[in-house]
Amino acid sequence: MFGTQARGEVSHEFQPPLMQYWRPNIYTRRANIIVKFQDLYGFTVEGNVDDVNVLNEVREKVRQQGRVWWALEANKGANWYLQPQISSLSEGIGVAALKLSALANSITLKKLIRKGIPPVLRPKVWFSVSGAAKKRSTVPESYYNDLIKAVEGKVTPATKQIDHDLPRTFPGHPWFDTQEGRAALRRVLVGYSFRDCHVGYCQGLNYVAALLLLVMKTEEDAFWMLAVLLENVLVNDCYTDNLSGCHVEQRVFKDLLAKKCPRIAAHLEAMEFDVSLVATEWFLCLFSKSLPSETTMRVWDVLFYDGAKVLFHVALAIFKMNEEELLMTSQIGDVINILQRSTHHLYDPDDLLTVAFDKIGSMTATTITKQRKKQEPAVMAELDQRLRRLNSLKMDDKPDSPRE
Structure with missing residues (x-):
């Protein structure tokens, strides 16, 4: 479903399933209708019929919003969203035809993003607006491949914890339950643990990196999205040892x-x-x-x-x-x-x-x-006090020195 990796390549490309309306598997349990279905990113979801109706409505909104984005792509160019603000929609976009008059004039990029980025455009829009593209441009073209090759086979406390967490990352997902999926996730996490030894690896990053892999088209892009997230978007020291x-x-x-x-x-x-x-x-x-x-x-x-x-x-x-x-x-x-x-x-x-x-x-x-x-x-x-208590307990647990 997510494609294959050519032999010898570090970069791994894959695609989520095409967007479509839910076709749920319905079964009855004590007169309650329970619905199981696979969402856009391959996760199995269980809900009721009302949930499915909501999801179908959401899908229709996504489809309409996608038409606005694609119209802007056609009218303003592929990187229109890098402009500070969209002052208005030009006549060529055809707002009336799209039945989206609420979006009429004075549409800002912020408003469009809050209404949702179409899944197909999400990888390149994220990569641009987050600053990941700029961060990527500051290093040699081969940076990620060189990093992955350099750290291959190395064992650290971070790599041990990553290996422990891989099987527990979204179990049941059709891609992360495969050797290929886990290997891609491992490379991204291990690579970043060596890029920033101050952070290394912290539990929680496995889930974040996993979703980034499902959205971005390449393993390398997922790596840079993780980098910009930890280095620029989030507050410092969220994932360090003392959190x-x-x-x-x-x-x-x-x-x-x-x-x-x-x-x-x-x-x-x-x-x-x-x-x-x-x-x-x-x-x-x-x-x-x-x-x-x-x-x-x-x-x-x-x-x-x-x-x-x-x-x-x-x-x-x-x-x-x-x-x-x-x-x-x-x-x-x-x-x-x-x-x-x-x-x-x-x-x-x-x-x-x-x-x-x-x-x-x-x-x-x-x-x-x-x-x-x-x-x-x-x-x-508070953290300093906690560390002092831990050190005190460790000292108390040490055996007495042997007497001469």
């Missing part, structure tokens, strides 16, 4: 939740519920393990254009969308179950992104940067 950057993001998110969703925050605080119980995975895996893959891709469309603040918008939206149900909870386990159930069935990305950007309100990158700087000292002090 200091991730800890900072969790504290910032807790503050934002109190500001944007005060009723939920107060209720969870009364329950002594730590939001990091769910949000840590969201931020480390960038929602790749929580949301359906096609919804995740829509989040990433905006992430690669608007930056890491998008993660806060989406995380807050998930809480906001479940506000009334969360306020009824009295057990920590119930909170986790509600959030997990809702995210797994969030098949309409427009619902999620509408709440994330229209109902949560604006959050500037400057404001979030200030919040991070405010939280960093407390996080570093």
